[in-house]
Amino acid sequence: MYKKYFAWSFDDGLEQDKRIVEVLRKHGLGATFHLNSGLFGDKTYEGRIGNLGMTETPAALFDPSKWHLLPYVPHFRIPEDEVRDVYKGFEIAAHTCTHVNLSRCSEGERRAQIADDVAVLSELFGQKVEGFAYPYGAGARKSADALRAAGVRYARTAHTEEGFRFPSDSLQTPISCWHISKKTFRRLNQFFEVEPADDDLFFLMFAHGYEFDFGTKESNWDKFERICAAVAARDDIVCCSMGEAFRRHEGR
Template structure:
């Protein structure tokens, strides 16, 4: 039995995403850099704060120039959140495509990257929204459903998080994840909005979370949403010989993919297949 491992052979990955392109994202990114955490920022690029105004009120957004400077400087993933944050389930097909594609196009033009990720505005989704995302080339989209578990998503276009940062069990769940003895790949996914830290006076919570995670970083793959999504897709795209005698694995993708072979309970050392290569295990 072949079991996926993350890059370097580790079994656990951790990521986060924060929505709305808010001014307080800057402080979060500084903390992420300090503790080596990677993540994704979902931006409604039709709703930047006007240039030359101050970040005031309970939910200040970044201006386009501030956003460009800070998201680029910190090397985070930028992803779609609806061009003007309209509820995907309340739009015509044409409006829905525009919300996705106009946001994607604006981000691609500004950031010089091909954007493939998204989060649902208001967490609101249905089958039609999922199909529109697929048709517009989006590979994953996060809901606001939280599972309090560490399973990899079955469906990346209906991606549920492990927890919101205000979950009173956040640190408990984090410890549970870090201490988990597992044979299968596991994912911890945190989400939220950074103005909530200002409103709730709980920046300490996220710093405690990050410090705890960073103490275990040798056992973790700290990555952005799209890194993990596309790595999982690369694993799923591996081709394997059919007979149990042959034990060949071919990697047709452009990523080195890690795995371990074992039985239901036993497991071997992790190994990898380089892009375009075939190995016998």
């Protein structure tokens, strides 16, 4: 009997994740949080253009009198001494130590950014880190060897794919939908209706916590809650972390 899996995937380890985990717990949903172990407690602001965070300003340089020129939201990372409590019960995955663009790194830098992040997070959280997300969605092709060497078994790109198949290459896992998409509920309904005829199916929903603070039509906390409630109401869908979806699909 083939199964349908749904997972949330959040990046950067932000203060907004505290509210996210509350909602996920309320609905009994799993999720994967991709953290940068070299940036705990780091504070910047994200300026918004459309639904995207487009310009990042360090908190120390942020000028609140310019707030009205561009809508800004805080991109504050949770301090190291809090993260274990905040993410208790959720999957932790890597995202490089300092959020680098892997397509622009030397091979040595790439290996260190991946292996060190995996090692620090595994130690800190006492769980074997097997997942990864490419910062800026970049560098997937160049990073495969470094990821395998670090024990990474699946990695998320920023590329969206229409179907709901598990990827043939788990180190290039596409997303099914970025929550800010206008098509979010249409995509979810497609997933709800499709039958897993000859293989398991997987829906991967991607977001950054700060995006919910934008409060725009397509990017807000209410939409996040509605997605969670809609998925949680389905008893034919396994709602778990990315890692659990891959493990169960691969029969591990």
